[in-house]
Amino acid sequence: MSKALIVYGTRTGTAAITAQDIARELQNQGVETKVVDAKKEKIEFIAEYDLIIVGSGIQMGRWTGEPESFLKKFQKELAGKKVALYVNCGSAVEAMNEGKPEVATNARRRYLEEKAAKCNLAPVALGFFGAIYNFNTMSWIMRKGMEGERPKLAAAYKETQPGVYDTRDLDRIRNWTRELLTKMQ
Ligand SMILES: Cc1cc2nc3c(=O)[nH]c(=O)nc-3n(C[C@H](O)[C@H](O)[C@H](O)COP(=O)(O)O)c2cc1C
Structure with missing residues (x-):
């Protein structure tokens, strides 16, 4: 594996910091990684990437629009690639879910599993991270x-x-x- 792309959307910065954390780890493992804020840069080609990670912060149950547009725009090409999705959200924060484990389970399903299904993706991994x-x-x-x-x-x-x-x-x-x-x- 030689090249990875991380595309993210964020409202308050969490998904951006997470993208950098993931990129650092990939680079430590010898993977050349490009990180793109989908609000600031339009991606035209993805052929050169072996792994594509798409992430977003969640607000009112929703992803940011730009990574969603990326998923739609490249839906066909992504079907033939290794893809991973991640979200940063309050529902993944264990200290706030005391006695309500279903909050995290439902959120994971809505924000990640249903998103993957809607885009006809079979991601290699789904990352459910805190806020x-x-x-x-x-x-x-x-x-x-x-x-x-x-x-x-x-x-x-x-x-x-x-x-x-x-x-x-x-x-x-x-x-x-x-x-x-x-x-x-
Ligand atoms: C107005 C608002 C609405 C939010 N709605 C949700 C939500 O519906 N579900 C959830 O799990 N977290 C929710 N959160 C928590 C965010 O997901 C969390 O702050 C996350 O770190 C935001 O990521 P970002 O900084 O990349 O945008 C909300 C936060 C704000 C400010």
């Missing part, structure tokens, strides 16, 4: 909604900077990336 909550930059309405959850976040996660809780498990993201390469061999 980054930044209380400094979130909109006031979001802060209003999240303030009640903040003590739970603070109890479960160390702030990476004041007011920033990264609920993602970086080891899980790295392992997912390595396993993905193993599955492709």
Whole structure:
């Protein structure tokens, strides 16, 4: 395996940071990797890539539009390629789902399995990763909604900077990336 493309869409930056984390791990494993913010760059050709990873943050149950458009635009070509999907979302945050394991199960199905099926894809891997909550930059309405959850976040996660809780498990993201390469061999 020589070349990978990661295409992502993000609203508050989480899926971008995750794309960089995945890219770093791929590069550590000797895979040349290009990372594209689908909002900023249009992709015209994908023939040169052996692996294509498409990811998004989730808001109100929805992916961002640009990676969805990418999946639609290249649907035929992607069917003949190794593809992986990932999402960053609040539903994957275990500390917030106490006693409600079905929240994560349902979200994984909706955001990843149904998305793959809709695009006629059989991905080699589906990555279901947590959120980054930044209380400094979130909109006031979001802060209003999240303030009640903040003590739970603070109890479960160390702030990476004041007011920033990264609920993602970086080891899980790295392992997912390595396993993905193993599955492709
Ligand atoms: C307005 C808003 C709506 C959200 N809706 C959902 C949702 O429906 N399901 C979910 O699991 N997470 C939801 N989240 C949490 C986001 O998925 C989480 O913040 C994620 O890190 C966003 O990724 P991004 O920064 O790449 O856009 C929501 C967050 C915001 C701000």
